[in-house]
Amino acid sequence: MQKNIDMALNQISTIFFDVDGIFTDGGLYFSENGSHHKKFNVHDGLGCILLKQVGIDIIILTARRSVAVEERFEELGIKKVFTKILKKRSFIRNYKKKYNLKKNELAIMGDDLQDIVAKEEVGIFFTTPNAVDDVKNSADYITNLLGGYGAVREICDLIIRSKGSNPALEFENYIKER
Numbered sequence: 751m752q753k754n755i756d757m758a759l760n761q762i763s764t765i766f767f768d769v770d771g772i773f774t775d776g777g778l779y780f781s782e783n784g785s786h787h788k789k790f791n792v793h794d795g796l797g798c799i800l801l802k803q804v805g806i807d808i809i810i811l812t813a814r815r816s817v818a819v820e821e822r823f824e825e826l827g828i829k830k831v832f833t834k835i836l837k838k839r840s841f842i843r844n845y846k847k848k849y850n851l852k853k854n855e856l857a858i859m860g861d862d863l864q865d866i867v868a869k870e871e872v873g874i875f876f877t878t879p880n881a882v883d884d885v886k887n888s889a890d891y892i893t894n895l896l897g898g899y900g901a902v903r904e905i906c907d908l909i910i911r912s913k914g915s916n917p918a919l920e921f922e923n924y925i926k927e928r
Contacts (some may be wrong), residue, residue, distance in 0.1 A: 755890050758873055759912035762806065763855040766842060766872070767902065769812040769819050771861035771880065775898030788818045791898055796921070797906030798826050803920040804913045809845070811835045813864055838868040846871060859905055861885055861897055876905050 770776050773794055779787040798808055808828050812819060815833035823831045835841050838860075846856060854873040858865060861881035866888050869875045877889040878897040886892055891908075893901040907917050 755874055758854060759909055760914075761854045761873065762857045762909055762912075764807040764809065764849075764851060764857070765801070765905075765909070766809045766811050766838070766856070766858040766860075766868070768838075768858075768860035768862070768865050769810060769816075770814065771897040772859055772878065773822075773898065773902055775896065776861070776880065786816060786818070788816060788822075789898065790822050791900055791903070793900045794902035794906075795822070795826050797903035797917075798828060799924060800910055800917050800920040801906040802827065803924055804910050804915055806909060811838050811841060811858075836864055838864055839871055842868050842871040857909075859902065 767773065773790055774788050781787065802808060808830065810819070810823055810828060810831040812833055813836045819833065820831055832841065842856065842858070845851070846853070853871065856872040857874040857876060858868050858872045859876040860866065860868070861877055862885060863882065866875070866885045869888060874890045875888065876891045876893065877885050878893050878895070878901045879886070880896045881889070893904045895901045895904050910917055910920055
């Protein structure tokens with residue numbers, strides 16, 4: 751489902767992403783020895799790299815703390831990873847004020863109630879088909895792909911195209927810089 755967001759996409763400068771249910775399938779995997787595991791999608795990772803190529807600031811907000819999350823985003827060069835953030839609306843409001851950002855410059859992608867309450871602080875709210883119903887009913891855009899299965903990449907590609915580029919071109923630029 752997409753409301754009329756095309757015009758607003760090219761104004762985004764900063765996007766906040768939840769982790770569980772967005773970058774992952776939402777499952778929590780516990781082994782017998784007590785270790786925790788998360789599965790990430792490589793397409794989502796490349797999408798974030800390409801999104802950074804067009805100048806978008808990526809911020810990870812998650813209510814849980816996980817070494818796997820910290821390592822994954824460090825690997826992607828995403829430095830702004832905030833864990834144990836349950837009050838996402840307050841966090842975004844303070845971030846917006848600190849960096850003098852306007853609502854229409856901000857987007858968030860989340861799948862549960864702690865994400866949807868932040869909607870009033872951002873211009874666009876993205877979610878996935880596997881989000882809870884209240885979130886889907888309030889979202890500006892619901893991805894075709896499920897969380898953990900390329901939904902983040904779908905959003906990254908939309909924003910990249912709104913900036914007048916395309917993922918293939920941004921990948922070529924990324925490779926040239928290496």
